[in-house]
Amino acid sequence: MPSGVLIFTPRRDVRRAVFDALDADGDFVLLSARDAAQLEALLADAPPLHVAVIGADGTADMAQGLRILRGSAAYSQLPVVYVVGEAPGVAPDDSADWLRENAIAAELAQRVRAAIGSDTPVVPSEPSGLDYRFAFEAGAAWVVASTPEGCVIESGGAMNRLMSGDGPVHGRLLTDLFTMEGGLAWPVPDGDGMSCTLRRLDGSDIAGEIDVRHLVDRGAHRIAVAFRDLRAVEMAGRALSLLSVLDACPSDDEGMGEAGAMLADALELDVVAVWSALPESEFGPEVLTRIWNGPGLVEWPDAADLPLLKTCLGGETLSHLGAASGAPVADPLVDSLGLRSYAFLPLLDERRNVLGALLAGRRRSASDGRVLEPALRAAAARFASALELRRAREQGRARGLVDMLTALPNRLLFNDRLDTTIREAERTGECFATLLVDLDRFKSINDTLGHAVGDQVLTAVAKRLRASVRASDTVARYAGDEFTMILRHIIKRDDVLRIAEKVVQAMEIPLGLDDGSELQATVSVGISFFPDDATEGELLLRHADEAMYGAKSLGRNNYQIYAANTDASQQQHVALKARLRHAVKNDELRVFYQPQVNAVTEDIVGMEALVRWEHPELGMISPAFFIPLAEASGLIVPIGEWVLRTACAQAKAWEDTYGLGLRLGVNLSAVQLMQQNLAEVVTTALSDTGLDPNCLELEVTESISVKTVPHLVETLDALHAMGCHIAIDDFGTGAASLDYLRRLPADRIKIDQSFVRNIGVDPDDEAIVRATIDMAHRLKRGVVAEGVEIEQHLQFLRANGCDELQGYLFCRPLPVVAFDKLLAERERVITEGRAPVTA
Numbered sequence: 001m002p003s004g005v006l007i008f009t010p011r012r013d014v015r016r017a018v019f020d021a022l023d024a025d026g027d028f029v030l031l032s033a034r035d036a037a038q039l040e041a042l043l044a045d046a047p048p049l050h051v052a053v054i055g056a057d058g059t060a061d062m063a064q065g066l067r068i069l070r071g072s073a074a075y076s077q078l079p080v081v082y083v084v085g086e087a088p089g090v091a092p093d094d095s096a097d098w099l100r101e102n103a104i105a106a107e108l109a110q111r112v113r114a115a116i117g118s119d120t121p122v123v124p125s126e127p128s129g130l131d132y133r134f135a136f137e138a139g140a141a142w143v144v145a146s147t148p149e150g151c152v153i154e155s156g157g158a159m160n161r162l163m164s165g166d167g168p169v170h171g172r173l174l175t176d177l178f179t180m181e182g183g184l185a186w187p188v189p190d191g192d193g194m195s196c197t198l199r200r201l202d203g204s205d206i207a208g209e210i211d212v213r214h215l216v217d218r219g220a221h222r223i224a225v226a227f228r229d230l231r232a233v234e235m236a237g238r239a240l241s242l243l244s245v246l247d248a249c250p251s252d253d254e255g256m257g258e259a260g261a262m263l264a265d266a267l268e269l270d271v272v273a274v275w276s277a278l279p280e281s282e283f284g285p286e287v288l289t290r291i292w293n294g295p296g297l298v299e300w301p302d303a304a305d306l307p308l309l310k311t312c313l314g315g316e317t318l319s320h321l322g323a324a325s326g327a328p329v330a331d332p333l334v335d336s337l338g339l340r341s342y343a344f345l346p347l348l349d350e351r352r353n354v355l356g357a358l359l360a361g362r363r364r365s366a367s368d369g370r371v372l373e374p375a376l377r378a379a380a381a382r383f384a385s386a387l388e389l390r391r392a393r394e395q396g397r398a399r400g401l402v403d404m405l406t407a408l409p410n411r412l413l414f415n416d417r418l419d420t421t422i423r424e425a426e427r428t429g430e431c432f433a434t435l436l437v438d439l440d441r442f443k444s445i446n447d448t449l450g451h452a453v454g455d456q457v458l459t460a461v462a463k464r465l466r467a468s469v470r471a472s473d474t475v476a477r478y479a480g481d482e483f484t485m486i487l488r489h490i491i492k493r494d495d496v497l498r499i500a501e502k503v504v505q506a507m508e509i510p511l512g513l514d515d516g517s518e519l520q521a522t523v524s525v526g527i528s529f530f531p532d533d534a535t536e537g538e539l540l541l542r543h544a545d546e547a548m549y550g551a552k553s554l555g556r557n558n559y560q561i562y563a564a565n566t567d568a569s570q571q572q573h574v575a576l577k578a579r580l581r582h583a584v585k586n587d588e589l590r591v592f593y594q595p596q597v598n599a600v601t602e603d604i605v606g607m608e609a610l611v612r613w614e615h616p617e618l619g620m621i622s623p624a625f626f627i628p629l630a631e632a633s634g635l636i637v638p639i640g641e642w643v644l645r646t647a648c649a650q651a652k653a654w655e656d657t658y659g660l661g662l663r664l665g666v667n668l669s670a671v672q673l674m675q676q677n678l679a680e681v682v683t684t685a686l687s688d689t690g691l692d693p694n695c696l697e698l699e700v701t702e703s704i705s706v707k708t709v710p711h712l713v714e715t716l717d718a719l720h721a722m723g724c725h726i727a728i729d730d731f732g733t734g735a736a737s738l739d740y741l742r743r744l745p746a747d748r749i750k751i752d753q754s755f756v757r758n759i760g761v762d763p764d765d766e767a768i769v770r771a772t773i774d775m776a777h778r779l780k781r782g783v784v785a786e787g788v789e790i791e792q793h794l795q796f797l798r799a800n801g802c803d804e805l806q807g808y809l810f811c812r813p814l815p816v817v818a819f820d821k822l823l824a825e826r827e828r829v830i831t832e833g834r835a836p837v838t839a
């Protein structure tokens, strides 16, 4: 009989090597776990095990895994063979044997066999006592009460902190603790998300929700109750909106004060302070913003006497926000403000030089540290960029490089930056874009309304342009009504188009003039790319200028990319559009399918249908190219319907063969959403193919706004009522994220790949990803991350609780035959009784 072997290591390469070595031997049933949570889930099924192979990497993960293994009565004596790295490390004391990583292939199977020794597997004899503490998600505030009295016998998670009092929670009655809404009374039956208020020990109330489970623990009946503090949900929402609002704040000192006040308001902080610190300054840190919402006037100690500020200005983040962060350190400022939770964050420029520090704190302890931390990190990034600009401006003014009206770099400084960027890009291989933004009909504004109004318009436009891009990008006033931009580190042209769209949209809100009147300005934008369009600054600008005139000739208020031969490319568009008309009829369209996987198990849970056009002469054409053509000509309606029907039929065929209940994601364009018969088209596709509506998820891009698509909410409500799921695609790229999420009947949101791509690159985008996941979960929406390309993306998304993942790391979009092979292979591995290796 084959022996059961547990493989546990967070390292994918070691896991794969161990799996391959033992799998090749054929004598073992292999179960592999990558982290403590997976290990716990795996052991819960009580598999028969003879031995464990554990990567002895000394990490917290390994230690936690060992605790779980040794802590379970069933496996506490399981022999363990450790795999140790190349460093002269040692395996833990309890090892049956150990070997080095480079000996896995040659020796592991033999060592494992020796460690097993006897053939008796460790099989849990009877189900271990039910550990009710794990009935709820980790970190929930929970109590367990006896029945029928409803008297609390144990509590944990955030509960004791939430109760905020000196007395014990134990011994109190559920009826005293939780006042139910909607006429429910204790004993409340099993259920999730029931509204109630928690009465704290100091007599105050917190509105929230509870999940209830009736359990039997070692023969005794218990009620386990987990409480969710809804203030944190609200806080997550506010944190997310805050990010966009902070973006819009000007970067001058006044703007920083404004941003500080907003931060304090949105996150319910008692104090927000920003210091600027120049290493070369002999005067020490300078306070730029100081918001105090606590009681009375406080004496602020001299910045030079603050040890925590000093440490932070050395580049260290000091965070005492969560319950787990330990006792605050003695500091005159923290003491005099009476702060019980606070964070000092260094403000860093792109090269990680410290420019200053941010302090955010409360006089009470924070139960929402998970939300506060990313929001504060994002705020720190904003303050840092404002400080950087402030410094550049100070230096620039001194040297006559800054435009006096708008405070943006002038033509001289822009040209200098462009040259520097080109030199850097030649060294690093980076791609970047140059944008030329021209105010439409500015001359007539100046002529009819006067120069003073013209100046106001230029200043306001400058602010909006600055707010549309990242801190690392350059925005300059190049000449009169012409602005130029450099957008750095471009991976996909689409990202630049998104920003150009944002620039054009930023002008949609009328500009407020000093006399109270409003004026609508529009801009035309031309774009050129380094190195594709040119490798010299002057030529890049000339090409951007040409493209800008292209935008003007197309009616202004839009953007265009430089095309080497505009006429030829326009003719090509016309020809393609004509050809596209026949693509469905000529059977030239194909649907590819890209898997979506569970972030923990990495097992397939769904797939997205992605259309391709197999042009007879040009080969496979990307939808990113022809879908806009199809949308502009209305052809998207028949094409979209064809994709829907084809994909539903295919999904039904796979369901019949494999029965996996896979979810099928199909994209809906705005034009389709405007069709009055959309619900009917979907119903017919489902009934003709026999696919369960529950398996269909319609993906609606976030940039489709409630304003541009009439009856959007009603249409989606109707589709949802039919049983179809709704997903919001490209989440984070549109403007009205929160509002959108609240109003639409969305089951899932898909984080746009432009954010995922910046994991490990841009802390702002990381903060947005974290806040998005957190907010979506609190609103009970699932989250799928798109464009997961590398292990680092996976680790980050998994660590932050993203539910599902889609991207090249797992699989590219596949044609039907290849996708079918993938499903068949999965089935083969599972029916052979092996845990799917997670490599």
Ligand SMILES: Nc1nc2c(ncn2[C@@H]2O[C@@H]3COP(=O)(O)O[C@H]4[C@@H](O)[C@H](n5cnc6c(=O)[nH]c(N)nc65)O[C@@H]4COP(=O)(O)O[C@H]3[C@H]2O)c(=O)[nH]1
Pocket: 594, 609, 610, 611, 622, 623, 624, 627, 636, 640, 643, 667, 668, 669, 699, 729, 730, 753, 786, 787, 788, 789, 806, 807, 808, 809, 813
């Ligand atoms: N760089 C990178 N890209 C990845 C990765 N994983 C997936 N992708 C690509 O990301 C796109 C995801 O689709 P989308 O955001 O809905 O974006 C889709 C969707 O908006 C649209 N589209 C595709 N099929 C249809 C359709 O049938 N109807 C409509 N209306 N739009 C469609 O065209 C867009 C582009 O589709 P594709 O070119 O197939 O591009 C797909 C997919 O191939 C990754 O790890 N890295």
